[in-house]
Amino acid sequence: MSGSAKTDQLRLGFMETIEVEGRGHIGGLLITNQNGRPLEFQCTTPVRPNRTQEILFGETLRPWLLGELIGSTLLDRVAIKPSLVVTSDPCLLELRNHTEVPIAVAESATGGRRSVSGGDAGECRKLQLGGSMLRFHEAHNGDIDSLQKQKHLIPDSADLQEPLERVREALAETVRTVFAR
Amino acid sequence: MDAAGTNGESVGASGSAAEADGGVMLPQRPELLQTGFNPALSRVPAPDTICSTLDMTLDFVPSWTPRRIPLKCIGLTLPEGVEFLPPTPPKPELPAESRRAAAVKPAEEAAEGEPPKKKVTRLKPPPDALSLQDRLFYLLQPPLESWLAGQELIMPFEPFSYQYEGIAWLFSSQAALLADEMGLGKTMQTITAIRLLLRSGQARRILLICPKPLIPNWQREFKTWAEELPVVVMEGNGARRRMLWTMPGVPILIANYELMTRDLAEMSEDEQPKFDLLVLDEAQRIKNRESNTALTARAIKRRRSWALTGTPIENRPEELGALFEFMEVIPKGGSPDLRQLSRLAKKYILRRTKDLVMKDMPPRIDRDAELELTDAQESAYRIAEKEGVIQLNDLGDSITVQHVFELVLRLKQIANYDPLTGESAKLERLQADMEEIAASGGKAILFSQWTKTIDWLEPRLKEFNPLIYHGGVPTKQREPILAKFKQDPKAHILLMSYGTGAVGLNLQFAGYVFLFDRWWNPAIEDQAVNRAHRIGVKNPVIVTRFISKNTIEERIDRVLREKRELFEMVLGEGDNNNRALSLTASEIFGLFDLKARHKDGAARSIGPKPVPASGEAA
Numbered sequence: 001m002s003g004s005a006k007t008d009q010l011r012l013g014f015m016e017t018i019e020v021e022g023r024g025h026i027g028g029l030l031i032t033n034q035n036g037r038p039l040e041f042q043c044t045t046p047v048r049p050n051r052t053q054e055i056l057f058g059e060t061l062r063p064w065l066l067g068e069l070i071g072s073t074l075l076d077r078v079a080i081k082p083s084l085v086v087t088s089d090p091c092l093l094e095l096r097n098h099t100e101v102p103i104a105v106a107e108s109a110t111g112g113r114r115s116v117s118g119g120d121a122g123e124c125r126k127l128q129l130g131g132s133m134l135r136f137h138e139a140h141n142g143d144i145d146s147l148q149k150q151k152h153l154i155p156d157s158a159d160l161q162e163p164l165e166r167v168r169e170a171l172a173e174t175v176r177t178v179f180a181r
Numbered sequence: 182m183d184a185a186g187t188n189g190e191s192v193g194a195s196g197s198a199a200e201a202d203g204g205v206m207l208p209q210r211p212e213l214l215q216t217g218f219n220p221a222l223s224r225v226p227a228p229d230t231i232c233s234t235l236d237m238t239l240d241f242v243p244s245w246t247p248r249r250i251p252l253k254c255i256g257l258t259l260p261e262g263v264e265f266l267p268p269t270p271p272k273p274e275l276p277a278e279s280r281r282a283a284a285v286k287p288a289e290e291a292a293e294g295e296p297p298k299k300k301v302t303r304l305k306p307p308p309d310a311l312s313l314q315d316r317l318f319y320l321l322q323p324p325l326e327s328w329l330a331g332q333e334l335i336m337p338f339e340p341f342s343y344q345y346e347g348i349a350w351l352f353s354s355q356a357a358l359l360a361d362e363m364g365l366g367k368t369m370q371t372i373t374a375i376r377l378l379l380r381s382g383q384a385r386r387i388l389l390i391c392p393k394p395l396i397p398n399w400q401r402e403f404k405t406w407a408e409e410l411p412v413v414v415m416e417g418n419g420a421r422r423r424m425l426w427t428m429p430g431v432p433i434l435i436a437n438y439e440l441m442t443r444d445l446a447e448m449s450e451d452e453q454p455k456f457d458l459l460v461l462d463e464a465q466r467i468k469n470r471e472s473n474t475a476l477t478a479r480a481i482k483r484r485r486s487w488a489l490t491g492t493p494i495e496n497r498p499e500e501l502g503a504l505f506e507f508m509e510v511i512p513k514g515g516s517p518d519l520r521q522l523s524r525l526a527k528k529y530i531l532r533r534t535k536d537l538v539m540k541d542m543p544p545r546i547d548r549d550a551e552l553e554l555t556d557a558q559e560s561a562y563r564i565a566e567k568e569g570v571i572q573l574n575d576l577g578d579s580i581t582v583q584h585v586f587e588l589v590l591r592l593k594q595i596a597n598y599d600p601l602t603g604e605s606a607k608l609e610r611l612q613a614d615m616e617e618i619a620a621s622g623g624k625a626i627l628f629s630q631w632t633k634t635i636d637w638l639e640p641r642l643k644e645f646n647p648l649i650y651h652g653g654v655p656t657k658q659r660e661p662i663l664a665k666f667k668q669d670p671k672a673h674i675l676l677m678s679y680g681t682g683a684v685g686l687n688l689q690f691a692g693y694v695f696l697f698d699r700w701w702n703p704a705i706e707d708q709a710v711n712r713a714h715r716i717g718v719k720n721p722v723i724v725t726r727f728i729s730k731n732t733i734e735e736r737i738d739r740v741l742r743e744k745r746e747l748f749e750m751v752l753g754e755g756d757n758n759n760r761a762l763s764l765t766a767s768e769i770f771g772l773f774d775l776k777a778r779h780k781d782g783a784a785r786s787i788g789p790k791p792v793p794a795s796g797e798a799a
Contacts (some may be wrong), residue, residue: 030321037328037381038259038321045253073252162301162324170320173306174255177313 010034010153013082013101014163015074015092017066018171024048026175027070028167031080034153036163042077043174044070067094075099084147086134088164093137102143104134106160127151130158257314259321260382301326302345307353308528319353322381329373337405340369343538348373350531352383355485356508358464360532363491363708364689364715368402371460371489376407379432384457384485386432390478391462393437394681397660399462403433415440419447426454438466442477455482464488467507468500470514479507491711492704493530498522505529535714543721545714549738551728554596555604562595562732589733596729597634597698607697607727608641614725615645618693619673624666625693626675628709630700635676638697646671651678663688677712679705689718696726699734703741 012034017027028043049057049065057064071092075085085095085103096103104127127134127144129151136143154160301324306316322328325345329336340348344366351357351374361367378384391399396414403412415425415436422444425434434456436444445453459481461467467475486508494500501522505511510529517525535542554562569588573580598605611627618625629635632651639647648666650659666675667690675691679700691713700706714722728734 032323035328036323038323040259041257041317041321042254043256045255047250047252069250070252072249073254077254077256079258157327159327162327166321166323169303170317173316173320174313177316178255 010084010150011039011080011082012036012160012163013075013078013085014160014167015071015085015087015095016164016167016171017070017089017092018168018175020046020175025065025070026171027066027074028171028174029071029074029078029085030163030167030170031078031082032163034158035155036158038166040078040080041167041170042074043171044073062091063094066091067096068098071095071103072098075101083150086132086160086164088161090135096137096140096143102136102140102147104136104143106132106134106164108132108161130154130156130160132158132160134160255313257317257321259318300342302342302349304349304353307355309355310353325349325377328377336373340366340373341538343533344370344373347531347533348377351487352377354487354529356487356510356529358488358490358493358504358508358530360490360493360530362532362534363711364718365533365535365538367489367491368399368462369406371462371487372403372406375433375458375460376410378458379410386429386456387434387458387460388454388456388481388483389433389435389460389462390438390441391435392466393439393656394659395462395686396435396437397656398686399435415444419444423448427452438474441481442473445477445481446473453480453482457483458485458487459483460487460489461507462489464490464504464507465492465495465500468495468503470503470506475503475507491708493532495702495704501526501530543718545710545722545724547724547726549726549728550607550610551730551735552606552610554729554732555599555606555609557599557602557604558595558606558729561599561601562592565591565595566733589737592733593698594631594634596732596734597629597631598637606729608638610727611638611695611697612642614693614695615642615674619645622670623693624673624675624691625695626677626688626691626709626713627695627697628677628679628700628706629697630679631698632678634697635678638676642674642676645673647674647676648672649676650681651676652681654681666691677709679709686712687715687717688712689715692720692722694722694724696724699726699728699737699741701737701741706741 010033012032014030014032015027017025019025023046025048026044026046028041030038031040032038047065047069049061053065054061066089071085072095075081075095082101085092085101086106087093087103088106090105093103093105108131125136125141125144127136127147129147303324304319304322306319310316310319325348329340347359347361347366347370351359351370359367359370361370375384375387379387389399400412400414403410410433411431412433412435413425413428413431415422415434417425422440425431426444426448448454459478461478467478469475488504488507490504493504498519499516499522502511502516505517505522505525506513506515508529510525511517553559566588569591573584573588576584594600597607615625627635627638629638632653635649635651636653639649646669648662650662654662662675663686666672666688675688689712694710694713696706696709700709710722710724714724726738728738
């Protein structure tokens, strides 16, 4: 069930991480079809940086931990490869440097119908998809162009931030059920 | 020595300078000893160099290279849904998306800029789902609103929020009793939950059992709410039905209770069909645990069990036990006490009342029409009562509730109309009311206990073009009758029997309901009234109960009022009253003052004594 093979189908990834007190971070990736129906979910075991990593990575610790470490692991593990990964955490944009899959931070498309699709909007280009404004990695602005062809598959009413809530709930449930034992 | 002298002078000079500066004078000049070493100090040192290799081996070198920490993952692949033909494309003048959008648009347009956040209904894992995978399955589903509004599942109308909650609850439940009050959309909620189960791959084969008259209603509702779902109705001869029971690839099979009982009894254990979900509509039909219907329903192999009824308790709270046994949440033959029933009810029953969820619904206006019998009726009634009571008294201790029941029925029939003269106070009142209703273009439904009364009424209400809907009307003719009642502006009254017309029908276009005579149970009467007073009703529904004064009807009405209060108490929280909710044997006896006469002329009451805790229901 390789999603991106068919041009009339779009597989979306929704990635979030949460911090578990005393255990570190865990991350989850939900793959859905273009209508938000879940197809696959993966989540990691908790990971906690040691003192050396904290010192040496400094400010780059979170992007490394969340993006490169957790994000890459999740993307490697999913059987259904997404055409786009949406997140709410800008730190996860770092993942784009380690994968070919476009990564975007979803922001609420405030101001209603202002379409910025593909145009310059400040420092980095943004793309309106459904009811959300997507911000991409500065060094990979070409991602917008690659998504333009499939943009029509996402209904205007789609809320790309809602599935992130599902991921957070699923992570919390996982922590309660498995890791809290 | 020059050097010494120079040294001595310089010291002395420095001492003078110190004095000049106001410093402290040394008391005595230092004495330099002649050691022969001093000249060596003045010679320029001549260091020599040698070559030596640097030792590069260190005892401890801290080293660190970033490496990727291996992380373990927990994965879940969600089942693929069943693909069906997409629904018929929406009509051009009103596209489905627009229809849906129309329902939600006013709220969106109300605010400028940021659209208002819509309330969402999320699925919750059922309490008995223990594995992480099972629980995640529910948590990862989209909110019902967006799921149903998506391109895949078009809804003809936007459900109410309590209906979304009901759908979510059903979808997550292995065992469920949806007991919403009549008229709140149990059918629609069930169909939508079934639709989601099929679409999400949670179920592939579903059996729905309902009373025979309701099959066309279910078919119609499936067409409205999930027209893409193939529905097969169990009908035809034995061979065909046998084939249908086990035919693969039928997602939804609808059968009536009688066929279920008959057909499955003829199948061997190996032949018994299996289902992912069994739904019993009007599930109070299995309240008698030992009945063939209940035994057959419980024996059906299935993974999920849902029961639907607006009256989970018709007579006694213990009836819930039969439903819980079907739902497999109590052991076979288990008899939970009231406290356990209450606990189980909280977990497995979802019941909402109109007062709770439909605050904006037009009200139901109840009015009692207390009527004096006509002279002929009065005369016939008194004679029948007097003779009947005498006969009962003569029976003495051999009297049974059946004897009393027969007298009650005879008196109730006379209260409807005098069989000899045809006089009827109720008919006179009905005709008067109907003239007014017909003049305003309104429609009314009339319920009676007897088909005989209905047939008697029909020719007498000719001017209002009455339609008849009771058990004597062949099933195939019933739907056209309902359609005619809805569409024909001249058809002002539908005459129905409680038994056939009280459940499952949507007649919310009728603004008036007449209860020509009273049923034994307030729950059945409510079911009847709610054919008209249900979702979609635009105007208040006026319910008129005919009660003949100074007759058995008045006494029954008093008992029923008390029953209604009890009914509300039992389904409320903290109820611990287990008194029977329907007429008990002692209450039926109590309708008459029955006394057996001794030879010595003394009299004593006969019949069962009132039972304080629980009694035998009528």
